[in-house]
Amino acid sequence: MLQIHWIRENKALTLAGLEKKRLKNAAEAVEKVLEIDSKKRETQVKLDQNRAKQGVLAKEIGELMKAGKKTEAEILKTQTADLKTQAKELETLFADLETQLTQQLYLLPNLPHASVPEGAGADDNEVLYEHGEVKPLAADALPHWELIKKYDIIDFELGVKISGAGFPVYKGKGAKLQRAMINFFLDQAAEAGYGEVQPPIVVNEASGYGTGQLPDKEGQMYFINADGLYLIPTAEVPITNLYRDVIVNPKDLPIKTAGYTPCFRREAGSWGAHVRGLNRLHQFDKVEIVQIQHPDKSYETHEEMSQYIQSLLKKLELPYRVLRLCGGDISFGAALCYDMEVYSAAQQRWLEVSSVSNFETFQANRLKLRMKDGEGKTQLLHTLNGSALALPRILAAILENNQTPEGIWIPKVLRPYTGFDKID
RNA sequence: AGAGAGAUGCCUGAGUGGUUAAAGGAGCAGUUUGCUAAACUGUCAUCGGGUUAUACUGGUGCAUGGGUUCGAAUCCCAUUCUCUCUGCCA
Numbered sequence: 001m002l003q004i005h006w007i008r009e010n011k012a013l014t015l016a017g018l019e020k021k022r023l024k025n026a027a028e029a030v031e032k033v034l035e036i037d038s039k040k041r042e043t044q045v046k047l048d049q050n051r052a053k054q055g056v057l058a059k060e061i062g063e064l065m066k067a068g069k070k071t072e073a074e075i076l077k078t079q080t081a082d083l084k085t086q087a088k089e090l091e092t093l094f095a096d097l098e099t100q101l102t103q104q105l106y107l108l109p110n111l112p113h114a115s116v117p118e119g120a121g122a123d124d125n126e127v128l129y130e131h132g133e134v135k136p137l138a139a140d141a142l143p144h145w146e147l148i149k150k151y152d153i154i155d156f157e158l159g160v161k162i163s164g165a166g167f168p169v170y171k172g173k174g175a176k177l178q179r180a181m182i183n184f185f186l187d188q189a190a191e192a193g194y195g196e197v198q199p200p201i202v203v204n205e206a207s208g209y210g211t212g213q214l215p216d217k218e219g220q221m222y223f224i225n226a227d228g229l230y231l232i233p234t235a236e237v238p239i240t241n242l243y244r245d246v247i248v249n250p251k252d253l254p255i256k257t258a259g260y261t262p263c264f265r266r267e268a269g270s271w272g273a274h275v276r277g278l279n280r281l282h283q284f285d286k287v288e289i290v291q292i293q294h295p296d297k298s299y300e301t302h303e304e305m306s307q308y309i310q311s312l313l314k315k316l317e318l319p320y321r322v323l324r325l326c327g328g329d330i331s332f333g334a335a336l337c338y339d340m341e342v343y344s345a346a347q348q349r350w351l352e353v354s355s356v357s358n359f360e361t362f363q364a365n366r367l368k369l370r371m372k373d374g375e376g377k378t379q380l381l382h383t384l385n386g387s388a389l390a391l392p393r394i395l396a397a398i399l400e401n402n403q404t405p406e407g408i409w410i411p412k413v414l415r416p417y418t419g420f421d422k423i424d
Numbered sequence: 425a426g427a428g429a430g431a432u433g434c435c436u437g438a439g440u441g442g443u444u445a446a447a448g449g450a451g452c453a454g455u456u457u458g459c460u461a462a463a464c465u466g467u468c469a470u471c472g473g474g475u476u477a478u479a480c481u482g483g484u485g486c487a488u489g490g491g492u493u494c495g496a497a498u499c500c501c502a503u504u505c506u507c508u509c510u511g512c513c514a
Contacts, residue, residue, distance in 0.1 A: 065442085
């Protein structure tokens with residue numbers, strides 16, 4: 001959430017940023033926010049003055065009562081009564097304006113970083129870097145949804161029976177490979193200095209608001225009605241919310257945390273060849289890395305996280321590219337976002353396997369995640385996160401790219417974890 | 425799930441209706457000593473008004489939401505959470 005006093009003082013910058021993000025009616029939205037804000041502050045002044053008077057009167061009444069001057073106290077009481085009726089009106093108005101302001105602010109996305117390219121959608125994203133050779137496959141090469149049947153390592157029909165579409169059952173070497181990847185990613189993260197956590201995979205409403213999934217992406221999350229809890233769409237939610245309402249010591253920065261969790265997404269309305277097989281699931285596994293950083297250093301950190309994620313892809317020997325998302329494609333809360341995509345040879349398309357974002361103070365403002373700066377003032381921190389990595393599409397790419405007549409070769413780095421070197 | 429106790433700032437913790445969220449600790453800033461340490465002083469949540477910025481100044485905040493009262497950390501109601509005991513259980 002953007003900070004209202006920042007918008008107040010940087011109206012032009014706010015507007016330009018919102019337009020780059022392709023927010024509809026940006027000018028209108030900014031005007032509305034500022035108007036509510038000014039009314040709210042006006043009301044607060046009146047209310048504060050009213051309360052100040054009430055306080056003075058209450059004190060006087062107290063003294064009169066002590067002195068035994070009951071009739072004089074009664075006179076002052078009638079004055080307080082008038083103030084109280086006024087105060088009640090002002091309080092209602094103030095609360096209403098406050099709600100309105102929050103609701104309006106929730107509608108505003110984060111402002112994009114200066115390096116974010118202009119653009120309306122996925123076609124305008126900037127390719128920053130490509131790595132690895134895209135080898136042509138044999139004419140009889142199969143897409144991963146055929147390979148998993150051939151080698152019997154993932155069963156979608158069984159998943160349908162016990163849960164529904166998009167909930168695959170991993171079997172045999174498929175299940176083992178999943179477990180191997182999780183351990184590999186967690187070990188790598190530990191080596192890179194991330195503290196490991198195992199967070200809950202259901203979260204309350206406050207956590208959903210903290211990282212920005214609520215209110216606008218409510219429909220994307222599974223909701224447990226009986227207890228008012230949401231299944232997490234990503235470990236970003238519980239891990240970042242560990243630091244909700246926390247004032248950290250700047251010496252402890254950056255705070256680096258990693259965790260493995262299953263992720264749940266309803267993905268309402270998705271269909272077609274692009275969501276076939278492992279391309280898009282309702283439940284999948286992911287290792288997530290999160291950093292909390294000093295505002296002056298968050299862009300260095302973003303670069304460092306991007307390099308770290310790329311190092312994983314290199315070790316897995318997968319061809320990949322890095323995109324800098326344009327204003328129209330970048331997510332609601334992010335100021336800067338790189339997507340990592342691996343090339344899926346049999347599908348002949350790029351698959352997003354990671355997304356690393358700097359949220360600047362957008363989440364921290366909702367989380368009330370702060371530090372004390374040099375002058376003893378509280379200041380919002382920056383939050384960043386990235387997938388390192390999401391398993392299903394990595395698995396799809398490994399299956400498709402590494403298929404040979406003898407079977408599917410496991411990347412060398414994973415072999416100590418799987419205990420086998422090919423699926424056949 | 426049942427009974428009892430409890431929830432106060434970054435942390436510990438006093439406070440049972442009348443100006444003040446006591447006190448201590450951590451952190452930070454300043455002063456002093458040749459460095460460190462120590463000592464001393466200050467600061468310590470949040471929204472405003474005011475100012476170029478200070479200064480100055482008002483409100484709110486004792487788990488959350490209501491209520492009683494001229495006045496609530498303190499009394500009442502509801503909710504959430506924590507601890508202890510009992511029950512159940514991977």
